[in-house]
Amino acid sequence: MHNYAKRVLLFIFFIAIVFTAVLYGFDLKANPYMLNKFGDQNTDLEKKYVMVGGQTIGVELKTEGVLVVGLADIVNNENVLTSPAKISKIQIGDKILSIDSISVKSTEDILNYTEENGIKPYDLKIERDGIISNYSITPVQMYNSNEIKFGFWARDDIAGIGTVTFIDPETGRFSAIGHGISDADTGDLIDIETGVISKANITNIKLGKKGEPGEIIGYILKDEENLGTVYDNTDFGIYGNINEYGVKYFKNDLIEVGSREDIRIGPAQIYSCVNSEIKKYNIEITKLFFQSRPDQKSFVIKIVDDELLQLTNGIIQGMSGCPVIQNGKIVGAITHVFMNDPTKGYGIYIEWLFDEIYNSDKSQL
Secondary structure, three states, X not given: OHHHHHHHHHHHHHXXXXXXXXXXXXXXXXXXXXXXXXXXXXXOOOOOEEEEOOOEEEEEEEEEXXXXXXXXXXXXXXXXXXXXXXXXOOOOOOEEEEEOOEEOOOHHHHHHXXXXXXXXXXXXXXXXXXEEEEEEEOOEEEOOOOOEEOOEEEEEEEEEEEEEEEEOOOOOEEEEOOOOOEOXXXXXXXXXXXXXXXXXXXXXXXXXXXXXXXXXXXXXXOOOOOOEEEEEEEOOEEEEEEOHHHHHHHOOOEEEEOOOOOOOOEEEXXXXXXXXXXXXXXXXXXXXXXXXXXXXXXXXXXXXXXXXXXXXXXXXXXXXXXXXXXXXXXXXXXXXXXXXXXXXXXXXXXXXXXXXXXXXXXXXX
16 A cells, blocks of 8 residues: 555656646756756846957956976986986876076976076975975986976967857956966966957967867967956856956957756857857757756757858867857856767856856855
8 A cells, every 4th residue: 555655646746847847838858957947936037248259369367376287308417317306206197386486477486496596406486286386306417518408398378269158237347268278298287377369369269170189270469458457267267357358359249147057959050260260159068967966068069050061160269268058148168079979069058157257156146
């Protein structure tokens, strides 16, 4: 009798779900958040409007400290192959914060200091996986040269091209690229000290193809005033503040911010500037993922616009951050391309970008 009652209750529960879906027009396949929305009592959230992006920009980031991106063997003045960096247990991905307690801001700081002090043991303060330690390293003089070397390659800045997703007119904050900027040599997310965004000039488009992503080729207009300051590089893109010059450059119509409940499988658009002017291009949202916490891959899109396919053959590097628009709302941004099919890629829910830009303060929405 107990099992019978249990089966009846389960049947009633199932019928109730089906009835609710029919009554309210829910398409659970098209949007997995619909029942979650039905149970949400907080339905009076104030609408949020932003300036939609799509502009191609140049990004210049200055790293915090100096990043070790490679190790090298040195032929010393005795014609012996050695590597002080390897001997001292220096690793690729290490962040050099200081040398002999002197703060390091650039590779020039290290070069200038060692030129003045010559061959001797140097104390490097290094951050590795969030842990700060001290390492002693003694450089060697190169064979048939007066140069002294530690045996590591280092980098203190990075530059590239990306796309702005949105600007919040209330705060002046912007979001761009949709995913974090990682070092090409180490693959690690770059900790930045400062950064700027500027206008960029597109000179060519490298078409995407299976197994080889395409690319927007261009250069940063460094002679012109920059558009804003970057203050953070996160897993979900770069964030910062637009300056007065940038506000005029990005001025655009406001668009409502959509939620996860608003997005549907079906037609949508992206804003992009691959042809030197911002245009809307047609896409299809083909799959949605139910997520309870931020992730770079929230949904799958497919480029279906003939003009964009002629220009790029799909999603290419530099398009990351392109805003995704559906039913008059900004619902996400492009983050990645499928390596086996450049017409397809991932997008991130716009909510996750707002969570990151406002440090999970959802009241800002």
